């Protein structure tokens with residue numbers, strides 16, 4: 001039996017949940033107010049959450065160069081059964097070269113054809129095996145006197161009872177040499193419960209280094225990227241990609257910054273480095289790999305250059321101490337854009353890419369508002385002046401935006417763009433989006449929202465956040481969509497925007513930050529509701545912002561037009577837990593096409609996608625029959641919708 005108090009509360013709850021009186025969205029299709037920035041939707045990426053190693057970078061062997069831990073060959077184990085025996089040790093006394101200064105020494109003390117012995121690698125949370133697939137296994141080896149192989153290279157189950165694919169290297173040399181074999185799987189069940197094993201049937205000693213296993217990659221590139229993840233990214237149609245960070249650009253210290261010159265050329269010449277997110281990076285994803293990644297997505301690079309400040313506060317003072325870093329940035333730009341007649345353009349050509357890459361934007365540092373010394377103004381000026389002197393066409397981005405205190409912003413020069421970062425609750429995004437960018441001064445620098453993302457309630461950098469799923473729920477997606485609508489409405493000012501972080505390996509212990517847009521393990525990938533909201537926006541952009549207004553209502557909106565094809569894109573966010581009828585009033589249009597397409601992402605706020613339910617929340621396509629310039633459409637509860645309306649006849653157009 002209900003008490004009076006609970007009845008009153010229920011009534012109050014129902015009233016609060018009831019939709020606002022039918023609001024009207026007035027669209028003036030006769031008055032485009034500005035161009036939509038053609039570069040509005042892009043990607044931001046860095047090595048966090050095992051985004052590259054154990055993520056997009058297709059390498060399957062973890063700790064391939066034995067540098068991840070100085071004490072032990074982590075992720076490697078001795079593989080010896082049936083009475084065979086072997087030992088393995090890190091061996092700095094027998095390095096492959098200066099860049100990879102430790103090898104793995106394998107001493108096989110007892111082995112036979114029936115009982116081989118060797119080592120196995122457990123990959124990045126398992127080695128994924130797929131049917132009818134060719135894998136490229138390679139390694140450097142050097143045999144001690146008395147041992148010459150052969151070495152069996154195999155993808156096996158953890159207990160080695162099942163062999164998924166194998167090949168043999170017949171003879172090993174006494175000097176370091178590179179070996180490569182192809183492993184082909186047959187009709188196997190997909191699994192990530194596998195290992196890469198190297199074993200022999202005779203006792204002896206062998207040193208190993210740079211042990212690598214690659215599955216097929218996107219565009220069949222050597223040292224390439226994981227196709228399923230690339231497909232997810234390409235599907236977003238990104239216009240640009242901001243790289244290599246983020247904190248990953250800066251490093252915890254100057255020494256551990258993203259030192260691009262050490263990421264070039266053959267993998268045996270890349271020492272890797274410790275990233276700021278608690279694990280070592282192979283630097284298999286080097287500068288050229290980033291650029292080819294952009295090229296493969298049809299996205300332009302937004303290159304962030306190290307600006308002399310690292311996360312723990314180390315900095316190079318403006319003036320002569322900063323000069324080497326400025327030169328490093330100039331060399332980097334030359335590597336990206338220079339013809340093969342330049343020093344660094346020639347290096348790029350030698351690395352396999354003769355054609356220069358396009359480049360329009362250079363970002364100077366990352367989040368330099370953390371530099372409390374106030375040196376950013378002068379550091380920015382020094383970089384900017386040197387870059388503009390050599391490359392006047394490049395736009396320089398300051399990393400301190402309008403949301404930061406005056407004292408931290410750049411005043412001595414006018415940055416071309418300001419990079420602003422917004423990690424906010426979904427609620428804050430919903431509250432801020434109606435007016436946030438409308439308030440901006442249109443005479444100041446353009447804006448690049450280079451990192452943003454809604455969290456549900458718990459801030460990403462809190463301890464509590466670690467216990468939440470890695471990807472966001474529908475609640476966050478509603479905030480994200482409202483924020484995107486605000487940025488799109490104001491894309492005369494906001495030239496580029498990208499969600500962050502983009503990628504997360506959801507395996508235990510792999511992530512440092514939530515929420516993230518796309519989750520994966522060794523074998524599978526899924527998009528969060530926010531991923532689908534982003535995709536709905538980025539694939540339905542248009543080129544003109546239309547004047548539109550909605551009367552008092554929590555509905556968030558953005559209206560654009562593809563002027564070439566006369567298509568209106570109406571993006572709507574209903575954050576309420578109840579459906580909301582919305583009156584459309586489209587001025588300047590006499591009639592619309594016979595049907596309108598509607599893409600809808602709707603789910604309870606707590607609903608989400610996961611490895612077990614990857615498509616729980618995905619957009620659904622439907623149609624509105626006979627839409628009219630004045631019609632009512634009911635937005636589902638907790639939903640993001642994109643209506644595509646074809647203009648058939650206009651009443652007027654200036």
Ligand code: AHR
Pocket residue numbers: 046048245246247248366367451500501513
């Ligand atoms: O996206 C995660 C981190 O957030 C980025 O590395 C940094 O720029 C920001 O503080």
